[in-house]
Amino acid sequence: MLGRIRAALGGAAPLPLDVPRDYRPGGELPPGDPALVELLVDRLVDYRATVHRLAGDGATVHSGDIAARVGEILPSGCTVVIPPGLPPGWLPDGIVGVPDDGRSHEWLDTVAGVVTAATVAIAETGTIVLDGSPDQGRRVISLLPDLHVCVLRTDQVVASVPEALRRLTPGRPLTWISGPSATSDIELNRVEGVHGPRNLHVVIV
Amino acid sequence: MKTFLGTPAVAPRGVGFLRGDETFPRAARKALADPQLRRNLGHATTTIREKSGAVIAELPDWQELREAGRALKAATMSNLVELLEQLETAVTKAGGTVHWAADAHEANRIVTDLVRATGERRVIKVKSMATMEIGLNEALESAGITPVETDLAELIVQLGHDKPSHILVPAIHRNRSEIRELFLREMPGVDPSLTDDPAALAAAARRHLRETFLRTKVAVSGANFGIAETGTLAVVESEGNGRMCLTLPETLITVMGIEKVVPTWRDLEVFLQLLPRASTGERMNPYTSMWTGVTPGDGPQEFHLVLLDNGRSAVLADEVGRQALHCIRCSACLNVCPVYERAGGHAYGSVYPGPIGAVLSPQLTGVADNASLPYASSLCGACFDACPVKIDIPTLLVHLRDAVPHPMAEKVVMAAAARTMSRPRLYRAAQRAARLSRFAGRRGRGLPPPLSGWTSSRDIPAPPPQTFREWWAER
Numbered sequence: 270m271l272g273r274i275r276a277a278l279g280g281a282a283p284l285p286l287d288v289p290r291d292y293r294p295g296g297e298l299p300p301g302d303p304a305l306v307e308l309l310v311d312r313l314v315d316y317r318a319t320v321h322r323l324a325g326d327g328a329t330v331h332s333g334d335i336a337a338r339v340g341e342i343l344p345s346g347c348t349v350v351i352p353p354g355l356p357p358g359w360l361p362d363g364i365v366g367v368p369d370d371g372r373s374h375e376w377l378d379t380v381a382g383v384v385t386a387a388t389v390a391i392a393e394t395g396t397i398v399l400d401g402s403p404d405q406g407r408r409v410i411s412l413l414p415d416l417h418v419c420v421l422r423t424d425q426v427v428a429s430v431p432e433a434l435r436r437l438t439p440g441r442p443l444t445w446i447s448g449p450s451a452t453s454d455i456e457l458n459r460v461e462g463v464h465g466p467r468n469l470h471v472v473i474v
Numbered sequence: 475m476k477t478f479l480g481t482p483a484v485a486p487r488g489v490g491f492l493r494g495d496e497t498f499p500r501a502a503r504k505a506l507a508d509p510q511l512r513r514n515l516g517h518a519t520t521t522i523r524e525k526s527g528a529v530i531a532e533l534p535d536w537q538e539l540r541e542a543g544r545a546l547k548a549a550t551m552s553n554l555v556e557l558l559e560q561l562e563t564a565v566t567k568a569g570g571t572v573h574w575a576a577d578a579h580e581a582n583r584i585v586t587d588l589v590r591a592t593g594e595r596r597v598i599k600v601k602s603m604a605t606m607e608i609g610l611n612e613a614l615e616s617a618g619i620t621p622v623e624t625d626l627a628e629l630i631v632q633l634g635h636d637k638p639s640h641i642l643v644p645a646i647h648r649n650r651s652e653i654r655e656l657f658l659r660e661m662p663g664v665d666p667s668l669t670d671d672p673a674a675l676a677a678a679a680r681r682h683l684r685e686t687f688l689r690t691k692v693a694v695s696g697a698n699f700g701i702a703e704t705g706t707l708a709v710v711e712s713e714g715n716g717r718m719c720l721t722l723p724e725t726l727i728t729v730m731g732i733e734k735v736v737p738t739w740r741d742l743e744v745f746l747q748l749l750p751r752a753s754t755g756e757r758m759n760p761y762t763s764m765w766t767g768v769t770p771g772d773g774p775q776e777f778h779l780v781l782l783d784n785g786r787s788a789v790l791a792d793e794v795g796r797q798a799l800h801c802i803r804c805s806a807c808l809n810v811c812p813v814y815e816r817a818g819g820h821a822y823g824s825v826y827p828g829p830i831g832a833v834l835s836p837q838l839t840g841v842a843d844n845a846s847l848p849y850a851s852s853l854c855g856a857c858f859d860a861c862p863v864k865i866d867i868p869t870l871l872v873h874l875r876d877a878v879p880h881p882m883a884e885k886v887v888m889a890a891a892a893r894t895m896s897r898p899r900l901y902r903a904a905q906r907a908a909r910l911s912r913f914a915g916r917r918g919r920g921l922p923p924p925l926s927g928w929t930s931s932r933d934i935p936a937p938p939p940q941t942f943r944e945w946w947a948e949r
């Protein structure tokens with residue numbers, strides 16, 4: 270097959286792969302700039318994710334504040350799955366957090382939600398990327414439960430797609446999330462929650 | 475491996491969906507007689523066009539991104555052999571297995587054998603143009619394996635034993651009450667009190683498919699990008715069924731056209747900005763999954779990549795026509811095309827409809843097998859302007875028309891048919907005259923100019939009961 274392709278190309282000199290890139294290599298604002306966080310929030314709200322912003326300049330937010338907010342999002346007494354490396358103290362009392370140790374898909378399908386961290390977020394597109402690190406876990410745990418609480422630090426917010434790609438490690442399993450699962454397949458009416466989690470809560474600290 | 479003897483191998487006949495049963499003008503006539511279809515299509519294309527225009531306007535560097543996308547695709551094609559070898563090495567190193575499929579038959583055989591080897595009798599599928607192109611579902615079914623389409627639209631198409639009509643919204647030819655009836659008829663255990671509310675219909679599909687996702691051990695997907703440098707595959711989607719298919723099963727088989735290879739990781743920064751804005755008019759599609767071979771403990775532990783030629787090397791051999799392989803399947807050219815909006819996707823007879831289909835299908839099959847498609851355009855140029863990777867579709871159409879083995883008179887007439895179809899006034903006159911011609915008796919001279927040349931060498935199809943103008947006034 271490669272011979273066929275080579276023949277089709279007819280021995281012409283190959284074009285250089287190093288093409289002109291006159292587009293923006295990044296945004297004008299540095300990661301975590303308050304204006305970028307504003308923009309991200311705007312994008313998230315636009316596609317109807319629920320955004321929770323914790324007061325403070327990042328450094329002063331304590332895990333107790335995160336836990337309190339998570340407690341407001343999740344119904345008390347419910348069971349959620351958590352990645353094995355979720356920072357301690359992010360779950361409030363009254364929520365049962367079961368660390369994922371290779372749980373079955375059937376079980377994951379029954380839990381009320383999942384709480385994870387994130388790797389990077391893109392303000393311009395309202396995207397959150399998970400990369401399977403210990404505080405984010407296997408891909409499946411943020412897929413089967415119907416509610417996903419994602420805790421994001423402001424210093425993880427970059428302006429644009431090129432900046433995000435530079436921060437990511439290609440070999441890792443990556444999930445880019447830009448809104449709750451949606452379809453427009455029936456008469457172009459937007460319907461949320463076909464297969465992925467129907468509720469996405471983003472806690473920005 | 476076949477020796478190259480000057481005639482490049484096109485996609486074989488008798489398998490897959492690249493050839494229609496009838497010519498474009500003839501098939502288009504049916505769509506023109508279906509007001510529901512035209513209303514749906516008109517609504518779809520207008521809505522997507524508006525959304526897309528708004529989010530494209532947000533990017534100050536859209537034109538620079540398009541130019542980079544164009545240049546990257548051109549460079550990719552001219553380095554295709556090396557890039558595919560690089561991709562194979564990277565995927566293999568990451569624990570995947572790469573297979574080479576020269577045509578639809580080979581690809582179908584490879585996938586069927588891989589599924590058989592798992593001992594499973596059912597696979598879940600995420601929408602993929604490539605697997606539709608090769609007729610994989612039919613091949614699996616004849617091997618006793620049940621393919622389950624998991625995209626809502628594909629599910630609707632599959633349940634209706636139907637063909638998709640739009641790359642992006644394949645079930646746009648069905649309205650909500652038709653979908654409800656389909657679900658009631660074809661979905662086992664569906665609640666009989668199901669309403670035709672889109673949210674209720676989507677929820678029914680969610681319930682219907684959840685069990686299947688949890689129990690099926692093999693998935694088949696396509697890929698939007700395959701990165702040579704890293705061996706990473708990417709699938710962009712909206713519903714989450716892609717994530718299900720790419721994450722839950724034990725075995726994942728991905729069928730990817732060879733033209734989908736992307737040189738480097740960095741190049742994603744171009745395509746991930748171009749595709750969603752041009753396609754669904756979103757700043758980013760809801761979900762994008764990327765995986766590299768096998769990740770221990772996370773997702774499928776067996777991964778196969780099937781690289782598909784099926785006529786692509788024949789396209790590559792034509793230095794002008796080659797551009798058609800740059801397509802990233804965004805469907806923007808469909809949404810701006812006046813001919814597509816009237817004729818609908820089915821008229822193109824191939825899984826690739828619209829302007830891109832008119833230049834890609836005839837090249838994949840050889841022009842003789844899709845001879846009317848290069849005329850399915852008025853050459854208005856809107857597709858070129860809309861294309862995020864700047865494919866010069868009008869020039870390709872003209873180039874392919876030269877290769878069509880038709881007498882000159884017929885070529886002129888087919889071109890005129892497309893032109894009039896895109897312009898209501900001319901079409902109105904021609905249509906009205908066509909209706910009058912019904913009363914001209916058995917020896918009717920056929921359609922008046924400019925359509926008469928076409929009909930004089932063909933049977934005269936029955937003129938549609940409603941003229942274009944009547945439809946136009948109705949909108």
Ligand code: SF4
Nearest residue numbers: 801802804805807861
């Ligand atoms: S030809 Fe261009 S506009 Fe048409 S689907 Fe392909 S990439 Fe999109």
